[in-house]
Amino acid sequence: SVTKKVCLLPGDGIGPEIVAEAVKVLKALQLPLEFETALLGGAAVDATGEPYPEATQTLAREADAVLLGAVGGPKWDTLPRPQRPERGLLAIRKDLNLFANLRPAILYDELAAASTLKPEVVAGLDILIVRELTGDIYFGEPRGIEMRNGERVGFNTMIYSEAEIRRIGRIAFEAARKRRKHLCSVDKMNVLETTQLWRDVMNELAPEYPDVTLTHMLVDNAAMQLVRAPKQFDVIVTGNMFGDILSDEAAMLTGSIGMLPSASLNETGKGLYEPCHGSAPDIAGQGVANPLATILSAAMMLRYSFGWEDPARAIERAVQKVLAQGLRTRDIAAPGDTVVGTAAMGDAVVAAL
């Protein structure tokens, strides 16, 4: 049907506040969207004892896309592992087969001062990190903590099959093709066989994308190069574990992670969309959280899951307009800026549409 079902998962901390603003913006666009809300993370644990309860599974599977706030908080950190909020996040990624995580790291001109890096190093920064999200050491078996020879031993398994590498590789090559046509694959092939296979498979794909330049970089060097000269990168593709680290490092180069959206997609384009930042329990309920990353995540949803490029652009342009007007939530405010709250920022985006 033409009507798309969006499953809203507000989650914990500031999650409900920022998702409300994204919904406000989506509704203002008068698109054929239907919303249903379910529990994930700590909120779900509190209500049902499980971070990804059955009711949520059903709704998420039936929906055309999922819009998530954030999960987690100190309140749940001491629970047994299966009941921790992050388990809910890992479970939904795996359950919906969301293997392709797209994390743009973009520096908005208006917010350039927020970066801890020198302006000439980061001005105009526009990197896309493509992170594999359903494999690697995150999900590999065997894993656990065991007694061996009278002492505890902890172990996990890094593992990738060539099919898993190939499908994320294709997503990354396609993304690079639509951008500046440079793809840097990050591995640790000099130490890890898993990532030697990663590099081999990327090289095997390259001839299918003659218009894209493929390079390789070791993960330690990539962590350095992101600090030294981040603008050398266009698209970066890497595994789940390295992607977790590098995408957060890249996000922080902008100094404003309150602005950065993300998309996690499966083979059919179904996706989960969420801001890169966390649940910020310290400011939850105060109406001061920045809703823009969630609003921009909603734009990614329109583009990637529904193919609605025009309203996606409209949202992105509205966000830029609001920044140009000088409106700032606390996290992105510089001395002298006009600080607005969460709802006022959402209203401003609606007004700018």
Next chain:
Amino acid sequence: SVTKKVCLLPGDGIGPEIVAEAVKVLKALQLPLEFETALLGGAAVDATGEPYPEATQTLAREADAVLLGAVGGPKWDTLPRPQRPERGLLAIRKDLNLFANLRPAILYDELAAASTLKPEVVAGLDILIVRELTGDIYFGEPRGIEMRNGERVGFNTMIYSEAEIRRIGRIAFEAARKRRKHLCSVDKMNVLETTQLWRDVMNELAPEYPDVTLTHMLVDNAAMQLVRAPKQFDVIVTGNMFGDILSDEAAMLTGSIGMLPSASLNETGKGLYEPCHGSAPDIAGQGVANPLATILSAAMMLRYSFGWEDPARAIERAVQKVLAQGLRTRDIAAPGDTVVGTAAMGDAVVAAL
């Protein structure tokens, strides 16, 4: 005996040039040192077919400390894995049981401009990263690339025993005790059981070091915080894999990795000392490489392996004096600086002793 045996492993690329300068400085101090030279890495592969040949093993085991230049280069990158230069480095670390890697990230006032970060963010930066070096996914078994169900699968094993974690933990607590008394342990306990054990063992050690404040940080957050506010850190302790990534990121915050030494120690204080930078094959043999990281590594050797604090300090002070005099190798030169070559820089340090 009072005479200490130093095994020199110049290695590849710029290795021989920079080790020569460190030896020059050590000789100028007229300490009871004996030097023997052996092959490691690509140079060893070329001569013997192996990156860590028997003759080198014998010398390295007999020596009181090892001073290494750097290994690796594109020339050897296509060799079978067991013959790659890095294998030599991994093998000597394991063979000598060098489980404790100390990597200071220090920003010299004179070189503050070299950082890509804003001066106020990095001025006075002084972090020590303590990286476990003989365990983790670097050495875990099983590992390899295999056919499974008709496709290639790559796999590696992350593994730590509590004894391994405890011994590196103690090194880190002791180091923090001699510094600003703050230790941050980095893990990914919300996903990896191995690092849940890591966190547990660190917490168990804490009561033995009541004067040190222990905190924990997830690795993705640590990668962000190093960019956002690096001066919040004093000592960071982490596993081999995360340490590889974070220590390089931290090093690059200074903008001058040509200045950063490292030490890799075993239980008895025997150590391998090497600069943090690589073998820079592109400038090898040109006499332009920066020898200061190797010279400072030699100072660490005097301090950690021989307990000779005074000559260690003398070297460090001489390096600082040379910087204050405005002498710079090409890599750390700003426009307008006086650029000197490798040997001239070594001579200048000797003169400043």
